[in-house]
Amino acid sequence: AQRVTQPEKLLSVFKGAPVELKCNYSYSGSPELFWYVQYSRQRLQLLLRHISRESIKGFTADLNKGETSFHLKKPFAQEEDSAMYYCALSRGNTPLVFGKGTRLSVIA
């Protein structure tokens, strides 16, 4: 069965500190992994996907198939990074399976 686990409900860091939002998945195959972000009172939006191997707003995420992880990282947190982050997996055009989300709070 497909499952996405985000172990932390809330993560608080100081501005300028490194951030790592954890995501582990279970899937019998080669999934596509995504990170979505939801800023306060805004719609859910795609932050990045593992296939692109890109850095968006300073965030990166590397797919580790051995550890079945797709942790989201940023070296220096900014206040505007405060939001709800969801890790999700899919395969082609199949529906996304979301983790429960982690609320990131960046403290000034």
Next chain:
Amino acid sequence: GAVVSQHPSWVICKSGTSVKIECRSLDFQATTMFWYRQFPKQSLMLMATSNEGSKATYEQGVEKDKFLINHASLTLSTLTVTSAHPEDSSFYICSASGGQGYQPQHFGDGTRLSIL
């Protein structure tokens, strides 16, 4: 960029009323639309997947007769909550994707449904 419009954004109605929520893709053809439900402080739970012109595929535990989904065109899908009760109060979010190969899902703003 691809925009998905969801309407209404907030609706309050009496128990027993049926409520229709619309999801429109404004600048692309959405061959597939998804409907999610989100309870407070919880993640999005997929309710159903609909492909244009065919019946929706519901997830286990979702009542087909309670949540009617129609995807009659490539730009519009509707979710009708029939005979709504307080336990149906929730945040409903649609997303849409389209085209060949991998296409990302684009999300609407969501609809907050409150049943009195």
